[in-house]
Amino acid sequence: MYEILDFIKRRWCKDANWLDGNCYWFAHILKTRFPFLEIYYLPIVGHFICGDGVCFYDWTGVVDPKEVPFLLSDIEKQDSLLYDKLFRDCVY
Secondary structure, three states: OOHHHHHHHHHHHOOOOOOOHHHHHHHHHHHHOOOOEEEEEEEEOOOEEEEEOOEEEEEEEEEEEOOOEEEEEEEEEHHHHHHHHHHHHHHO
């Protein structure tokens, strides 16, 4: 956890809309840097985070989700329409 938080603090001190429009890309950056993490989606707040299923992170550091995070890879397998909509609206 310290390594992840240190990475966020040292590399990403400037806000580039990481919480408002670019949250998928921040989660993608964390997943790329720390391959043991996965990308999750919080459907109620409409926010992507990265985590290991126990600890979750976004640009602010540690996130304590107030809802059940959905694994993006599970969404892809179980609900292709939602997955396509998320990619259309958030990635492309």
